[in-house]
Amino acid sequence: MPKYRLHYFDLRARGELLRLVFAEAGQDFDDKRISFPEWPKLKPTTPFGGVPVLEVDNQRMSQSLCIVRYLAREFKLTGDSNKHEFAADEVVTTMEEFLFKLPFMEQDQKKKMELVKEQLDTSDKAKFNLGRVLQTYESRIAKKGDYFVNNKFTYADLFIYHVSQTVKALDGKGMTSFPKLEAIAERVSQRPKIKKYLASRPSCPF
Missing domain, CATH: 1.20.1050.10 (Glutathione S-transferase Yfyf (Class Pi); Chain A, domain 2)
Structure with missing residues (x-):
């Protein structure tokens, strides 16, 4: 099974739908919550200067809607057609x-x-x-x-x-x-x- 790590602030906002998808799927993930003081140092390390970022094994994914569509497909939450x-x-x-x-x-x-x-x-x-x-x-x-x-x-x-x-x-x-x-x-x-x-x-x- 892939290992998932979600990087986002200690907010709901754009990260919460991803957490809800993981919850519904019953999938464990590392919910890495970023504090605002540490964000300036972390920001340049993200693909496009923003979060959420999802790590799937060694691959980093960005853009919240792209990530949630990927997860929804992985966990069969997109419907039947x-x-x-x-x-x-x-x-x-x-x-x-x-x-x-x-x-x-x-x-x-x-x-x-x-x-x-x-x-x-x-x-x-x-x-x-x-x-x-x-x-x-x-x-x-x-x-x-x-x-x-x-x-x-x-x-x-x-x-x-x-x-x-x-x-x-x-x-x-x-x-x-x-x-x-x-x-x-x-x-x-x-x-x-x-x-x-x-x-x-x-x-x-x-």
Whole structure:
């Protein structure tokens, strides 16, 4: 079996989906959490000056979405066909693009809440934002669908859970305005291996 080592900050952000994939797969890995003081010395040693970086035996991989697609394929979390894999990839790529436009670093709490509200606005006047993305995907879920792609679990469902938790950390509500997506997030949190991981993972910021 390959040996995996993930290099990322002691944050969730772009590293958490990778950790969730490892957890769902039941795959051991070395979760190397980088402190901010040590980052300036480590940065020049990374392939493109950023993390996450995944070591698989002697090979180093970079770019979070490329890494997660690789792992999802390795652990059979992409669905049953190329079309299903595309559907999962589309969810993750699109949501990630808009998720990281949220004002994580804003120090003014009033301004932060205004910006979060703006990014989650689903009115016709809203610019295309995370709220509109979530609204689009909410409309695609079957009424009784347990999971997003062909009603079978994929890594897209893990990211839906991650988005829900990230938004909840900012506004306290999560995806309650999108009940079918929120139901998927809740279902993911109760999967046995994910539930075990969530109960034991280190407490850290998003």
